[in-house]
Amino acid sequence: MPTRTPAVQATALTKIYGTGDARVIALDGVTVDFHRGQFTAIMGPSGSGKSTLMHCVAGLDRPDLGAIRIGDAELGELSDDQLTALRRDRVGFIFQAFNLLPTLTALENITLPFDLAGRPPDQTAVDRVVDVVRLRDRLGHRPSQLSGGQQQRVAVARALVTNPEVVFADEPTGSLDSAASTELLGFLRRCVDEFEQTVVMVTHEPSAAAFADRVLFLTDGRLVDELTAPTADRVLDLMKSLEKVTS
Amino acid sequence: MLKAMIRDLVAHKSRVVMTLLAIAVGVAAMVAAWLISDSTATALSAQRSRTDVGIAVQRIDSDAALTVAQSKQLADLPGVRGVSVVAVGRAGLVGADGKLVPGETVPEYAGTNWSRTSRFELTEGRAPAKAGEVVLRDAEAAKGQLRVGTRVRILLADAKVDTPVVVGLFAYRSLGPRSDPQLGSDPVPAVAYDARTATKVLGDDVERIELTVVPGADSTALTAAADRITGPGFRASTGETLAAASAREAADGAKDLRLALLPAAAVALLVGMFVIANTFSILVTQRTRQFALLRAVGAYRRQIRFSTLVEALLLGSAGGAVGVACGIGLAALLLPLMNSDGRIPLAGVPVAVLLGLGIGLLVTVTAAWSAARRAAGISPMAALRLDHSTPRAQGRRQTIIGAVAVAVSVVVIGLTASPSAENAARIVSLLAALVGVVGVLLLAPVLAGFCLRPLLGLVARRSSPALRLAVRNAVRDPRRTAATGTAITIGLALICALGVLSATLLSLVGSTVRENVPAATTIVQPAAGGEAVLDASTLELVRRLPEVSTAAGSRDVVADISYRGGQTVRRVSAIEPHALGTVFTPDLVSGVADLRQGAVVSKNQADMLGLRLGDELTVTFDPAHQVVTKVAGIYDATELQAAIFVDVAAVPERTRSRLSLIYATGPDPVAAKAALDRTFAVRPDVEVIDRDALVTRLQDVQRVGFAVLYAMFAVAVIIAVFGVVNTLILSVTERTREIGIARAVGAGTDLIRRSIAWESLVISTFGAVLGVFVGLGVGAVLQHAMLGQHLADLTVPWLVIVLGLVGVIIAATAAAAWPAARAARTDPLRAIASG
Known part of the structure; x- marks a missing residue:
């Protein structure tokens, strides 16, 4: 895979929770680039800091030390409002659960970023993402009327609809069965392949990581390894060896 | 985003119903108070629009008398077209039941002479023409159940009695103010005889001479001339002056009435504000993840804040509208009860509507403000947390401020506690009491923890699982328990403070009369x-x-x-x-x-x-x-x-x-x-009583005044109970999962229902008991400041306290019925599925 200009750059990120005995170093000087048009998976045992890394990089949380750049924006220099606007217009999110507002229909959830920006939705973009996730016949439904897999597809559509520079996904398949997981990961893969979308995903499932172009491994808040063109078996092997090292 | 919020409101009607009610009741009290005072004022001033009198010569010194020669002189003044004498005399009207009919005017001025001026308006029958005939004012006739054609007993001066036949009923139209030291007054008569009989029966005590004047006459000169003729005991004024004075008096009366009614309505609104603030606080907590999600996908803080405020705005308008409608209804219902004359049309409705809506909005938005700020402060990270009921941080600052306020209040009250203190010191003392109350309310969450935690240990050992669950839930979030309970605290504290003041006053009245009047003395007084x-x-x-x-x-x-x-x-x-x-x-x-x-x-x-x-x-x-x-x-x-x-x-x-x-x-x-x-x-116009009956009479007069205030503050307690219902409903929603799990592992619907009922009782009793103590404290300061007593000389109003506590307990149990039923209906499977 050829090296391209990074969509997201993180330099020497450090994040510490709590004080005294309860002090936990979640991130310990992590430096990482996420390349444009690449599907990156972040893996690691629980407590390794993989979620914290993603939250900081995505502008949801602020690191104690270090710098993050998304495109031309230096996140540390942004005010809360600027950061909010950046999340709205230039970043897409897919969470493990509770991605949707229960009182809005699927379509309204998808166009929520436009709604928040006070802009009319970009109809071509909406049509495109709706077709990608194949939700055309479900648009008028409320989240409670959709299956878990369909709900996550709505979340994917919402994440993609603003044509963001990067999409962050935090354990997006965590509460889905394997068929729905495969389908969802397939959508993400297509976005990367067909629309050159940059995707960063946190997961603990090797099978999910296998959909990525590149897998980063985190342990105790540090980047410890990296794998390109992964398969589920290679990911699993690496994880086993890491666990041996740490234990 | 607004769409989401509005749909949320519609989807969770039960959440908002009680908030709406709390707003509505407060606004209704306000609107009704406004309408009653405004309508009474309008009716008072409308009654007095007599235009046929050019100049009225009114007696201002009750000793002054007018001679026949003087009235002749008045009639002969240039520009005077006609003279009408208004005489008054004692006329105690005896009702069909043999008792004195309570009238607008005391008996010694209640009789007058009939005249063909616009003073009288016959509403039934005919005018009196000769001795043995009389007409009565419609209001008094109705009160005494006296009809046209019947014979009536009238108690005259010097113990004489007249028994004429009622030939007609009239409505009276006053000229000038009812009571004014400068302009004199126009007593509203209950009884009118024809002029000649009146002189015989009532005497010729002239109260007023009404002059009609030719158009264009110089009223200033005429007034001066009339004053010269009659001397200092009488005062001549033009009809316009009297009309203006009467309008002023009506406006003053309305203002007094408003000043009496509106503060109580304001208390109701204040309690309503607690309820609303608490509801919004819970709503925001429940929607933490929604707000966090919105923040994550790009909603500005101000958008979140705005959406919460719009929600408040919608609730405020709806509650305000309902409140205005109820207030108008309430006023229409109460007006005839408050004014025995009846016939008072509603006035000032447009102002009341605007006032009600405006206050509904203002109160709701103010109450929701801090919740809106909190909602805006939610971090986008909160969307990622799985358990969404994150415990709220204990407000340490609030506790410190509360403790300082209480300490300052106690010290200041102690320093100003001398019964011989100056007025300024007494006011300082009252203000300190207010500061103390605010302090206690701020400390309420800590107090709730203090009081309920030992209870938890107590019930853990020997009690039903329902009670254990209930107490644990109340203790789990002392802030919420306190916020819910303190609404009741305010209402009950007011009632208790009032109770202390009234009980102390009544016992003072009793003890003073007993000290100053020997038991052997019999009192003869006007009935x-x-x-x-x-x-x-x-x-x-x-x-x-x-x-x-x-x-x-x-x-x-x-x-x-x-x-x-x-x-x-x-x-x-x-x-x-x-x-x-x-x-x-x-x-x-x-x-x-x-x-x-x-x-x-x-x-x-x-x-x-x-x-x-x-x-x-x-x-x-x-x-x-x-x-x-x-x-x-x-x-x-x-x-x-x-x-x-x-x-x-x-x-x-x-x-x-x-x-x-x-x-x-x-x-x-x-x-x-x-x-x-x-x-x-x-x-029937004389009452013979002994000393103890005199005490009772004097106390009754005080009691009537207090009764009105009690009723007003009771409204506040009712609103507070709505708050309890609201909190319970919201906490049941919040705990759907938990209740579902309890059901799944074998808790019966009855156990769930009882645990919710107990929780309501625990929260309400906490609020009520705190209210009683706060009320006793404030009451002690009140009776010190207003009656010049020692702080410790208060009389504890046991009956009020017991009634208040029992009332709150009954209300709390009733309040729990709906939320308890909802909780009991929780489907275990669905509750667990809804993660």
């Missing part, structure tokens, strides 16, 4: 109450009884008093010197109880005016009657009692024959009382 008086013939009647050895009359008049320190207006009682020490035994603090040596003054009046024994006093009854005396004795009494006694010999002749009260006793007090009872059995 009409208020400002009504008995005439000299009644005192004569009492004195002539062989069983009565001592009888004295107290004549209470308002007079100007000049003293060393300045000049003031006070109520002065003129009484026979021999009464002191026999039928009336003032508890002397210093000096002698001898009116021949000077005035006897109550201690609180003496303190207030800075009077000491031997100080000179000039009492001016009217310009022609001035008495110079000195302070001969000082006695102990409350502020309610007539406080300055002077020798009856010093007062004007007319005042002497206007007796507010007669004290009598005999060698055998029981026989004397029996004789008096017998004598006045045929006189």
